[in-house]
Amino acid sequence: MSGDADAGYDARAKEVLGFSRWWLVVAAAGMMAVVGPYQYVWSSLRSPVARHLGIEAAALSTVFTLFVVVQAGSQFPVGWWRDRHGARGLCVLAAVLAGGGYVALAYATTVWQVYLAYSLGAFGVGIVYTVAVNTALKWFPDRRGLTAGIGTMAFAAGPAALVPYVRANTGSALAGDTYVAVLRNIGILIFLVVLAGAVVIRDPPERWFRERAGTTDGDGGDAETDDDGDSSASGGPKQYTWREMLRTWQFWLLYAMFVAVSGSGLMLTEKVVDYAVYHDLAPVVATLAATLLPLSSAVGRLVLGEAADRFDPLRTMTGSFLLCGLGLFAVVYFGVQGMPAVFVAAVVVATFFWSPKYTLFPTLVADYYGAKHSSANYALLYSGKMWGGVLGGTVTGLLVSSLGWDRTFLLGGALAVVAGVAALAVRPPAATN
Incomplete structure (x- = not known):
């Protein structure tokens, strides 16, 4: 996008909001940062929670799986509601659910209470994720990659400060009061930040979705879209509803790519420590790989999001997924060779090019199907994370038993490469439908 277009969007947004649209990005990133612990801090919480309840940690092994299912599965109904009724009420609900989930976890005394608290919190996280990503898509047609990247980067990087x-x-020698205080404090922080975001976040008016900065009707005013959101009559792109989107072959190809890349990346995220141990690499190597993985994930989302804006989301996606696959192949090679430093570097490379899918896919969905219904449309695509989680967790766990560690990781790399090649076949729906 040109600088004139950027300035045009900035000026139009300020007229509507009364302040710079970049404050929306700040609010969205803050909300994402504080709910990220649900995904990225659980591995540090599982054992303390189990000790607090006086049970084995294995009894809580399904908590994270349930979180992924609820967080990803909730986004379509949330997105559908947001596209029609706005984001503010949803953000208030998210503050109660996500903040309350951690507070409830602090006072849970039974396993079922832990599952319930984390599931309610996961629903709140799903709301925040949908609202944050699609706020970027709706308000920044000129900088979708960068702004969506900032939000998803915050989701991955924010929890690093809390670990x-x-x-x-929450160590084993600390009193129960300290354990409760830690979880309660995190819950209060989540509640306050998300509630503050609810004050700032809002959706653009109908005329915004023509997506042409400075375009006006013949009288010098802003042309309005028609009732069903199709702005093609006024020269803008068609705004697909989720039903219309499902009738395009492009969506199903993108969905298959999303599942494939999710499976390969979640496999690496979950199993990198065990894989390093399998190859007898020093414990510090496994720790370093696990520590750098979320940081690389965060940076990759931001860098390739900006690249998608400057070049092309689809070409960026192709290169990203191919390099992710090559990175996973390198993880296997250097693991087999017992080269710890390069092994860690390969993990960083694979993660750097895997994680931007959370920036590139929403950008492409908004480009192809319009921004008006982007919350519901991207939520349907994002539901592929559930199947990716099953593929990267349960399925690859079974494959490790039957094929071995190296072949399983090579298969994960192959999935990423296939997704990258498949991206070459994607075309805008208007070109073929």
Whole structure:
């Protein structure tokens, strides 16, 4: 996008909002950062929670799976509601659910209470994720990759600040009061930040979805879209509803690619420590790989999101997924060779090019299907994370038993490469439908 177009969108947004649209990005990123612990801090919480309840940690092994299912599965109904009724009420609900989930976890005394608290929190996380990503898509047609990247980066990077706090204050030798205080404090932080986001976040008016900065009708005013959101009559792109989107072959190809890449990346995320141990690499190598993985994930989303804006989302996606696959192949090679430094570097490379899918896919969905219904449309695509989680967790766990570690990781790399090649076949729906 040109600088003139950027300035045009900035000026139009300021007229509507009364302040810079970039404050929406700040609010969305803050909300994402504080709910990220549900996904990225659980590995540090599972054992302390089990000790607090006096049970084995294995009894809580399904909590994270349930979180992924609820967080991903909730996004379509949430997105559908947001596209029709706005984001503010949903954000208030998210503050109660996501903040309350951690507070409830602090006072849980039974396993079922832990599952219930984390599931309610996961629903709140799903709301925040949908609202944050699609706020970027709706308000920044000129900078979708960058702004969506900032939000998803915050989701991955924000929890890094809380991991030391959690690990230092939930040790086995600490009193139960300290454990409760840690979880309660995190819950209160989540509640306050998301509630503040609810004050700032809002959706653009109908005329915004023509997506042409400075375009006006013949009288110098803003042309309005028609009732069903199809702005093609006024020269803008068609705004697909979710039903219309499902009738395009492009969506199903994108969905298959999303599942494939999710499976390969979640396999690496979940199993990188065990894989390093399998190859007798030093414990510090496994720790370093696990520590750098979320940081690489966060940076990759931001960098390739900006690249998608400057070049092309589809070409960026093709290169990203191919390099992710090559990175996974390198993880296997250097693991087999017993080269720890390059092994860690390969993990960083694979993650750097895997994680931008959470930036590139929503950008492409908004480009192809319009921004008006982007919350519901991208939520349907994002539901592929559920199947990716099953593929990267349960299925690859079974494959490790039958094929072995190296072949399983090579298969994960192959899935990423196939997704990258498949991206070459994707075309805008208007070109073929």
